[in-house]
Every structure is written in structure tokens, then in C-alpha cells.
Amino acid sequence: MGRLGVTEILVILAVVLLLFGGKKIPELMKGLGSGIKEFKNAAKDDKQPADKKADETKE
Secondary structure (H helix, E strand, O other): OOOOOHHHHHHHHHHHHHHHHHHHHHHHHHHHHHHHHHHHHHHHHHOOOHHHHHHHHHO
């Protein structure tokens, strides 16, 4: 039940197209991409050692 087949993906894409229209989809994807980029940057910053973070806040 956890996997999506081709049919399910096509149905989801059709519903998204009907709800948002062709002009809004590029804007949605751009927002999604920037959100993923920010999440990755935050995750990368979280992995820095604590002493390095302290040095950055002092500057």
C-alpha cells in the first residue's frame, strides 16, 4: 500500500492540474524547490560542531 503506481501518479497530476491550472504550477514548483533548498541548508547548518557555531555568533 505504500507504493504509488503509474496510474495513481497520473491521477494525482491530473487533479493538481485541474485545481491550480497550468499557469500556477511553475510557481508552485519554484516555491517547493526553494523550500527544499532552505530545508537542506538548515539541516547542513545543524550538523556543524557546536564550537564552530559559537564562533560564528561572536563575529
